[in-house]
Amino acid sequence: MSQGTFGALRGQLLDAAAAFADAPSALADILSGMVDDVDRALGEELEIFPVCHHSPASALAMVRRLREKQPKVVYLELCEDLRPLLDELRNCRLPVALQAFASDLDGFPPGSGPLSVVAPITEASAEYQAIAYALDTPGVELVLVDRSADHVFQWLPGERPAEPQAAPADDDTAGHEEDAALHGDAVGVEIGDLRPRFAELEAHLLHHGKVRHWSEWWDQYVEQPLAGADYDTYRQVMVLIGSLFRRLRPAEDDRSSRDEDRERYMWTRMREHLATSGADPADCLYVCGAYHAASRVEQFGLSSDVPYDISPRTGTRWLYGLIPSSQSAIEAQFGLASGSVSIAAATWSKALTRWGVTSFRLDGQKGAAKRAKRAPLPAPAPQGPVTDRLSGFLANPPALDGLDEAELLGWCVDIVRLARRNGYLASTADAIAVFETSILLAGMRNRARPTPYDFQDAAVTCIEKDVVPGRRDVRRLCEILLGGDRIGQVGYEALPPLARDVYDRLEPLGVDLEKRTIQRALLDLAANPELGPCSHLLWMLRRLLPEDAVRPIMGERRLGERSIQESWDLAIGRHQRSIIELGYEGVTVEQVLEQRLRRTVWAPKATAAVALAAVEDSILYLGSRRFTEELGARAVELLSAERTVDDAPDVLRRIRRLLAHYRATEPALPEWCEAFVTAGYAHYCTLLPTAFVDEETGVRQVAAMLGFLFSMESLALALGCDRAQLELAVQQSHPAAPAKVALLWAARFQLGLMPLAELREQCDELLANPLVIPAFPLYLSGFVQALEPAPALTPFVVELMSKAFGRLPDTVLLPWLPKLITTLRDQAPELVPVLVREAGRTFPAALPAVDTWVPPWSARPRSGPDAAPGRAPALAAGPVADLLAGNPAACDAVAALLGCDGEWRSTVQAGDGPGHGEVGALLALHPETADAVAVLFDHRTVAASR
Incomplete structure (x- = not known):
């Protein structure tokens, strides 16, 4: 190419810079440099094909160029170690993503794993067209020349890459959000990343283009004009855009150095391949992003002899495979507008029909209708001299397509039908309103033909009211109408051994594991014991996969328990990526x-x-x-x-x-x-x-x-431990917190160092001390927790809680009750049934008995100055005395067993009470037994009356 090819364009741009710029020298350098970049890229001996990521225009230009040139070697900007995966694409349904995964790291900072790199592939992309052409055309070699997955993380700053930020998503179903997260936190490899890295420039373009986001600007000002452009125009425009974004990037952009290292890496690899293979550069095609096509590194071009030392890979063992992807996952990972990849897919399908282009597709590719056997490619057409197409493209407005009323009417009718299915009160009038509003919005945005973005805005304006009646809003319905969120799937043949083993072992269940819907599996293990291995595998998958991938509805797996019937909700098809990544860890x-x-x-x-x-x-x-x-x-x-x-x-x-x-x-x-x-x-x-x-x-x-x-x-103790160690530990403990003091008392009681009477006396003193009452709930909480080490204290804890409820003032009791409930629920739920059972044994079983009920811990023998001198304390008259007087035989037997006389009988019968004799003294000194018998007798009487 002569140096004067773009001389006229360079002069026009310099004159414009001098006329309109405040600093013409700076602008002149930028504009002149952009022309120089185009001239340099198009003059390179190795043909450079600039692309944009998932661009239908790039894919169309790629198909046309491959059929014309029919290159023998295709160099592709993609991680070189992903090459073996490309042959498995024919066993998958696009979109899918190539993945490199590493969990056992060697040479990376500790805690930085696992590491994952994904490169999504869609049919409406120039890279897939190049892959399909190279793999299915005899004699064509496909060479990946970008840095390896190991170098991707070597060149990242810091110990671990930050998680990519998903694009703002509209309200939608949970399934749509899951599809957007199919790539997880992997680092994406973009082929043809073409977006301004200068925020002010992007904001300027969006404002003057009257669009909301970058995807819409690119569709209007690049995609549509280049869809029908010839190859030279396409190449020159794409390199010009790449040069513009490259020269207007911020000086502090940390990606610049990595991009230049990638370009040095790729040119070094291509020169090495040409030297070893002996291929003719005229028969080669270099597919890279437009940003890299405008490279200015010293290693650029085959004529350069500047060396570049490629650092060795670390000792990390990388595993490779294919994982399912989706259009929403691509949008979320690479920061594209919601629905942009779906619209690009619809644009691609329409462009193939409109321009009569037959795309390349791998033989046996899933998800497509069967086609006739591919016809042989015609002889390659000679390429003529490159002429200046930029001047005409930049000077003249693009030829805008006229209004396609049939297409727009079909959209309007279908969106109304879809809205009615989702609960909207839409009618024919709304369809007409959407049609007219779409044309109005296109005119306001200087478009002769409404784009899908105009139609989407019009539908939201005319159909969506104050509330969304269903789970999908109108914007999401438009995305579904224009193609939906297509989700890829990895075929059985392309799965790792572990995933295939899972599919094979679950085959007896009779469910289609490839479906993305939730399926119910019923297992009657008693009637069908052959399903036992399936059940065992499902429980292991439950342990390894996300929670909603394998969810038990009926049945459980615990120590000593096995279910005889189980019911499962299976969503393995939706979580195929997780199963594939399990295959990276084992067989x-x-x-x-x-x-x-x-x-x-x-x-x-x-x-x-x-x-x-x-x-x-x-x-x-x-x-x-x-x-x-x-x-x-x-x-x-x-x-x-x-x-x-x-x-x-x-x-x-x-x-x-x-x-x-x-x-x-x-x-x-x-x-x-x-x-x-x-x-x-x-x-x-x-x-x-x-x-x-x-x-x-x-x-x-x-x-x-x-x-x-x-x-x-x-x-x-049976194994040789010494109990003295525990006693010493308790004796050396001196807590100050009230709850821990209660725990210490409980431990001393359990060890026999503190009798129950002393423990009760300590607690009664606490309740009688006004200074301690505000802290008494803390003591009680400690006693509740003490039921774990000392379950014998359960009756005492019930007694203590009853005293607390009866004696504590409301200012102390009421704020403490919610805290007690939450503490028991969160920290000791297993202790609640113990307290409830003991309370049921202690308190009356019927409501009428509450009024006359006397707590067993309240009865005490009468003592003090009013007791008669020289005689034992008398037992208070009442139900106990009546019980003894009515049943003397039992008392006589006990007295005889204890060696006591029976002089008390006459006094009891005389009504003076058991005041005389050794039996009376014994009963007076130990009233608890008689009280318990009396309470038991009362309970039995009530039960008999019922």
């Missing part, structure tokens, strides 16, 4: 689960509770005694190394469950269980005094420690 589901459990218990932040949970999962799902013992031994190590007791409640709950399981199923406890009990006994005894006084240690944790020590005491 079978069991292997993946074992690796995850082992990785969990050996993690730096692993605790004994985490290890016990892993032991339980190992028993439930894997059934490997060796592996379970390995996890159990790790749990003992973690417990001995812990310096806090934050997980004590979880540890107590899990070890109790595991001990009960082994006692029911094994002749003897495993060695790791015995070691855990002895280590835990010594560990918690050592930490008990510190936990009692530590303000950061909660009451629940201390109660769990005491619960472990007392409930495991018999087993620990």
